[in-house]
Amino acid sequence: MIVITAPTGNIGRHxxxxxxxxxxxxxxxxxxxxxxxxxLPGAVRARVEVITGSHGDAGVVDRAFEGADAVFWLVPPDASLNPKDAYCGFTRPAAKALAAHGVGHVVGVSALGRGTPLADRAGLVTASLAMDDxxxxxxxxxxxxxxxxxxxNLLEDADSIREKGVFTDAADADRRxxxxxxxDIAAVAAGLLLERSWTGRDSVPVLGPQDLSPNDLARIMTEQLGHPVRYERQAPDELYTTLVGYGLNExxxxxxxxxxxxxxxxxxxxxxRTADTASRITFEQWCAQTLKPAVLS
Structure with missing residues (x-):
């Protein structure tokens, strides 16, 4: 039995x-x-067992993990909470249920950065690594x-790309x-969940096919969308003010x-990036298949 959390989310639906x-x-x-x-699509509901509720709820995960051999774990970040509660607080009931039901294997969605000097001051990533622990x-x-x-993440800028030809982030324009x-993340997760010969604890990087800078993204979007797209860098303090203005927990x-x-x-x-850590879908392919329809809709 494989249990999937967040099956209708970005990764789960793949x-x-x-x-x-x-x-x-x-x-x-x-x-x-x-x-x-x-x-859930009707054809999917007919082929899976459904546990209704939040996987942050102790009673729900207790029912969901009974008899389970493997679990796909993804925390949907709750922006009304602080990062520790959003990740570890949400996961704590599941950790108890994993142990109580003797679940053998878990594949979790996390982040790069473990073991780096930046890992303990990386905000949501720091919280995600603590969740892994x-x-x-x-x-x-x-x-x-x-x-x-x-x-x-660029889909959040689809309206701005359509109307102004602009997307924003906080990174240096030339940093790849x-x-x-x-x-691609879903494909790696599926392989691990179905072939469970692995033991112990490890990280599995999923790096995409190449490094890209915001300026690279702008160039490729311009080519794929057929109209100019440029990048605007947002200052960290401005980003913070914007997010709080949207109602996020400070x-x-x-x-x-x-x-x-x-x-x-x-x-x-x-x-x-190696043959084991690279993944298949290029940004050009993703723009054509996903971003372009969203921008043109």
Missing amino acids: LLPLLLESAPAHDEEVRVVVRDPAR LIADTGVAYRALANPSFFE APLVAVA AFARGVVDMKRAKDEGLDTGVA
């Missing part, structure tokens, strides 16, 4: 079809934890998917760093700013 396609050959059943089962300390075999920033498509907003500052100082660049 992961679930991969598992359902391969699960029969591996003699696996799939169970999902979802707040609103209506968000909490899960691994239960004694399960654990693989943390160590991810850089996602291509999909890894970026990845969520579909500590969470500071966690976002600290994360972006750490990334700009090289947090994500400490792992070499």
Whole structure:
């Protein structure tokens, strides 16, 4: 039995079809934890066991993990909380349930940066790494998917790209760093969940096919969208003020700013890209398949 949390999220909606396609050959059943089962496609609901509720709730994860062999764990960050509570507080009931039910394997969505000088001052990433420790300390075999920033983050700028030809972030315009498509993260997660010969604890970097700077992204978006796109760098203090103005918890907003500052100082660049850590989908492909339809809609 494989349990999937956040099955309708950015990664989960790619992961679930991969598992359902391969699960029969591996003699696996799939169970999902979802707040609103209506968000699952009808064909999917017919093929999975559904546990309704939040996977941050002790009663829900106790039911979900009973009889489970493996769990895909993803925390949906709650911007109304401070980073520690948003990650570790949310995960603590699950950690207890993993131990209570003797779950053997967990694949978690985490971040790059462990072991770097920036790891303890990287805001949301620091909280995510602490979450990894909490899960691994239960004694399960654990693989943390160590991810850089996602291509999909740019979808938040789709309106601005359409209307003004502008996207923003806090990074230096020429700083190259890894970026990845969520579909590639889902593919790595599916492989680990289905082939569980691994033991102990480790990180699995998913780095995308190449490092790109904001200026590189602007150039590629210009080519793919057929109109000029440029990058505007946002000062950290301005970003913080904007986030708080949107209603984010002040500590969470500071966690976002600290994360972006750490990334700009090289947090994500400490792992070499190899055949094992690179992934498939290029930014050009992602723009054509995902960003362009969103911008033109």
